[in-house]
């Protein structure tokens with residue numbers, strides 16, 4: 001399998017007024033093309049920092065990482081990824097189509113190509129017909145889907161998603177999880193997904209990376225045995241519950257390390 005992310009002995013120490021903070025300690029991880037990888041762990045274990053390193057928004061202080069076989073800097077220049085933040089982060093004064101168009105305008109993409117990408121990505125997230133609406137005219141779940149459309153419009157093979165559904169109620173979240181899986185299956189993108197939810201991680205992922213804080217590190221990497229096709233009620237199967245139990249165990253083990 002082609003490697004999309006390869007981290008070796010990755011370290012990142014922030015120097016703060018209160019002393020050094022070891023956000024990532026000796027992280028080793030391989031992510032192959034087309035994988036759906038969730039990062040789960042308590043607050044402060046370095047999940048966001050790891051995504052930010054991939055996106056070249058933070059520089060590691062030790063070890064190496066490649067993104068699509070390049071340095072994160074080169075990958076950023078090549079626009080190798082789309083980034084979806086925890087809050088939808090749409091510009092309130094721009095319509096949905098204008099929000100999606102903004103990064104494309106900056107990239108110098110032609111108007112015709114912009115229109116085509118807007119049409120295609122809105123269809124992918126089931127928002128066709130909402131082009132001219134402003135973000136505040138959409139529900140929270142729809143706004144989050146619009147921000148996913150914006151990230152997809154880059155047409156990058158890699159999607160970085162930092163707790164995109166954290167603020168949504170459970171029914172909406174279930175629905176978006178289903179849609180995201182569908183989208184992933186259709187597009188064969190590689191997805192790195194941060195979550196605090198064990199069921200969400202198990203439902204979505206081909207690989208689950210369990211992390212723990214102080215210092216931020218990987219305590220378990222679980223390869224999912226679930227089939228690619230996942231109806232929501234798969235969450236009641238013994239296989240699903242067994243993976244969830246292992247994630248919970250990993251989180252617990254990481255926790256006792258602090259005591």
Ligand SMILES: Nc1ncnc2c1ncn2[C@@H]1O[C@H](COP(=O)(O)OP(=O)(O)OP(=O)(O)O)[C@@H](O)[C@H]1O
Pocket residue numbers: 014015016021022023041042043044045046047048049050216
């Ligand atoms: N720019 C920064 N400067 C100093 N410390 C930072 C910086 N960014 C993150 N940290 C620290 O690094 C550690 C890891 O933070 P990070 O945001 O990656 O954790 P997280 O697992 O994503 O947490 P959460 O689940 O709360 O989002 C934390 O202790 C945090 O305070």
